[in-house]
Amino acid sequence: MGPKPDFPSTTRSFRFLSRVETTAGSVTEPFYLDLGRAKHLARVKLNSRDLGTVWTPSFRV
Numbered sequence: 645m646g647p648k649p650d651f652p653s654t655t656r657s658f659r660f661l662s663r664v665e666t667t668a669g670s671v672t673e674p675f676y677l678d679l680g681r682a683k684h685l686a687r688v689k690l691n692s693r694d695l696g697t698v699w700t701p702s703f704r705v
Contacts, residue, residue, distance in 0.1 A: 679703040 664675070677695075679686050685699035695705045 676704045679705075 677688065677690070679688070679698065680703065682698065682703040685697060686703065687697045688695040688705050698705060
C-alpha cells in the first residue's frame with residue numbers, strides 16, 4: 645500500500661429543477677449551463693445523459 649493522498653476525497657451531488665420554455669425551431673444560439681464556481685471539477689448530467697466533466701474555468705457545458 646502506498647502513501648495516503650494529502651487531500652480529502654469527497655463526492656457531492658446536487659440536483660435542481662429548471663424549466664426552459666421554447667417553441668420548436670425558436671432556439672438559434674447555443675444554450676450553456678454555467679456552473680459558477682466549481683472548486684475542483686464537476687461531472688454534469690442532464691436527464692440521465694452525461695454532458696461531460698469540467699475542471700477549468702469557465703465551468704460551463
